[in-house]
Amino acid sequence: MTQETGPRRPRRTDPQRRDRIIDATIDVVADRGVAGTTVRRIAAAADVSLGSLTYHFDGLDELFFLAFERVSQQGHTVFEAVLAQPGLDPREGVARIIEGLVSGDTRDLVLMVELYSLALRRPEYRVLTQGWMEASRTTLARYFDAAQVPFIDAFIEGATLHAALSTRPYDAVGMRAAIAQLTPA
Numbered sequence: 001m002t003q004e005t006g007p008r009r010p011r012r013t014d015p016q017r018r019d020r021i022i023d024a025t026i027d028v029v030a031d032r033g034v035a036g037t038t039v040r041r042i043a044a045a046a047d048v049s050l051g052s053l054t055y056h057f058d059g060l061d062e063l064f065f066l067a068f069e070r071v072s073q074q075g076h077t078v079f080e081a082v083l084a085q086p087g088l089d090p091r092e093g094v095a096r097i098i099e100g101l102v103s104g105d106t107r108d109l110v111l112m113v114e115l116y117s118l119a120l121r122r123p124e125y126r127v128l129t130q131g132w133m134e135a136s137r138t139t140l141a142r143y144f145d146a147a148q149v150p151f152i153d154a155f156i157e158g159a160t161l162h163a164a165l166s167t168r169p170y171d172a173v174g175m176r177a178a179i180a181q182l183t184p185a
Contacts, residue, residue: 018056021046025067030107034064034114068115068128075108076135083143090143091179095172097156102163102170109164144183155182 014020024046028037039060043050057063082100083093101109119125133153140149159178163170 017046017048017052021048021053021056022063022066022070025063026071026111029064029067029114030111034118037064039063064118065125065128068111068118068125071108071111071115072128072132072135075112076132076139078108079136080139083139091176091183093143094152094156094179094183095176098160098163098175099170099172101160106164109160113161148183152182155179 021042025037025042028041028045032041037060039050039053042063043053046052053063057066078100079097082088082096083090085093088096101112115125115128119129136156137149137153140152144152155178159175163175
């Protein structure tokens with residue numbers, strides 16, 4: 001320390017900065033889509049400098065991958081929790097998973113569709129969608145016959161998208177009837 005420079009300012013530590021940036025990436029993608037997401041928007045949402053992004057991450061691709069990896073993990077945690085409710089018929093659990101994605105706040109569904117679109121265009125992201133399918137099928141296999149599991153999983157994805165994109169009201173009764181036909185007791 002010299003007289004000219006004065007005392008050094010202590011370095012600001014922010015151990016949650018990396019996680020905050022990933023969470024901000026998720027928020028920006030949910031709001032703007034992958035196409036509308038920029039490092040500047042992420043930095044602003046995370047309340048960090050652009051330099052923090054380049055220090056912690058190699059660029060948008062790494063941010064997208066880590067953000068969608070987190071979205072997938074969080075989605076699977078919810079998926080598992082719904083099916084694991086004590087005393088809940090697994091068929092009702094499937095209906096609740098679909099309803100949870102299409103009713104009220106559709107943020108998780110938007111993020112899921114953004115990941116699907118990205119994985120269709122960029123095969124390197126398919127490791128995330130494949131991981132999601134394997135995790136959901138592993139969970140479903142605890143409750144349903146193994147031969148049914150891929151079809152139940154596909155039904156959840158398709159029924160969710162159809163219900164979310166339809167201009168007609170969600171048909172809860174019809175959905176449960178379709179699940180019952182797909183998964184006989």
